[in-house]
Amino acid sequence: MWAAGAINTLAVERAVVTVTELTRELVSIPSYEDETEAGDFIEEWLEREVGGDATIIRDEAGNVIARKGDPAAETLALVGHHDVVEPATPQVRQEDDGEYVVEERDGRLYGRGTADMKGAVAAAMLAFRDAEPAGELAVASFVGEEVGGVGARHAIDEGFAPEYAVVGEGSTGYSSPGVTDVAVAHKGRRGSTITARGVAAHASEAEAGENAIYWATEAVSLVRDLEPPAVEVADETLEGSVVVTEIDGGTAMNVVPDCCEVTVDERTVPGERAPLERVEELEGVEWTVDQDLPPMECTDEAFAETVFEAVDAAQPVAPELVTKPHATDAGWLAAAGTACVVCGPAEPGEAHTETESVSIDVLERCRAIYRQVAESWLA
CATH class of the missing domain: 3.30.70.360 (Alpha-Beta Plaits)
Known part of the structure; x- marks a missing residue:
């Protein structure tokens, strides 16, 4: 288990390439209206990288959910979605069967889904692979978030009920530019x-x-x-x-x-x-x-504080507890009884734009945050 402020340097250096490459691969896969191929990629990656250490399912809606650790313990879920809104014409590589364009420049990845929210999904996948969880750890990538939480609602109806969840939607740049904050409520x-x-x-x-x-x-x-x-x-x-x-x-x-x-x-x-x-x-x-x-509010102060400490340890500038104006799948989970916070790399104004992008440094930061929370939240 990591002490606050003592994030493993080798782990972060390892992620400098890995989280970028994984995000690039995931973003390049078209997932507007049909998320099947992106779900296939996530499922196959988890099977290959985690294998027998986890239980991995692909439900009827197309959600990918993996679990590892102590099934008798309380569950922490790292939650994201792999569907995107319709890409703009420059974001689609017409000569490659509609593959999405992903470009790297000035320390950022550009492309449909980089910010909302395949970058966070990639960071969560890596954290899930590498963590030695304090209890049971789940990673869930849902379908249909952009069309009303279709995947989250299906998973909840089928019994997905983690006690706690970190939803990787954007929380960076709310208190100050470049600072990843912890959102404890949203509209x-x-x-x-x-x-x-x-x-x-x-x-x-x-x-x-x-x-x-x-x-x-x-x-x-x-x-x-x-x-x-x-x-x-x-x-x-x-x-x-x-x-x-x-x-x-x-x-x-x-x-x-x-x-x-x-x-x-x-x-x-x-x-x-x-x-x-x-x-x-x-x-x-x-x-x-x-x-x-539904809106979301985290009323579990101890859980919010645990996530806050991990976020504070991962960056040189102090974060803040903030609120978000946008609805996310955290609303559906909170309505079902899960204590949720939102913590992710996307910044205000990036999602759903023709120039959508995400900071590579912040992707690396979120990957470290997710792992530290997974290993410390029951302490």
Whole structure:
């Protein structure tokens, strides 16, 4: 077990090449809409590198989950996902059957998925291979995170229930540039539709109908007046939001509309929701929740402190406990009872961009952090 601040120099030097090469290989594999090949790569790598020391499964959804250590002990999971959002044209090598472009320059790797989040998955795979875990250690790479946590939800439904998890989404650059922090909470997202239904009529006889757009605008006014929720976490105020983002109604210039739909984007916070259901008190209005990605808050202070100490030991600048504005698979795990923190190499503004990239030094740092947490979290 490593003492705080005493990260093994040889282990870090070994990772200088290995974590970079593993990230390059994983990033180059297309995994937008079809994650099969990337899942194959992760599964085969774990079989080859860890083999009989671990139990490795590939579930029906395509998730790859491996475990090693004491199965009777509590479980710590290193969690990531290997799906990506649609790559931009420059991020795809057209002459190589759609292989993704990966470039290294100025100490960074560029390419779709480097930051979100195959770099963190590579770091977790290496930490899983090299660690002598304090209890049972799992590494999980999920599918479908970018489309609502499909893989995480399937795994949880099938019994994936670690007591603790480090989710490798981005937490670098929140307190200061280049500093990897520990996120102990993040917002969720609830997307919903307000539907107003009226009665169609010719616009020259408007009184014969019921104008759905008028009813919808009453709902919009109600939404505008709602007070977004806010909670205090890690000496920060985590503020939610409620925003009307789309409106669609009417069929012709001379027809009183009988239907109007309004889309609402709501950023939720742990334990609080805006009372959007109040729109259903209005005449002719229905409210439907289309997507509900849960927020996350780590209430296990001892676990958060253990991760914080590992992060502090891995870098010369002191990290901070922070919050994230984005939903992650940590929300699904936390809702199922897992104590989660988010700690990973991606920086704000990198994910989902045409110039997506990740720092190689920070990849190496995260690989060391994950290993130290795996070996010290039950101490």
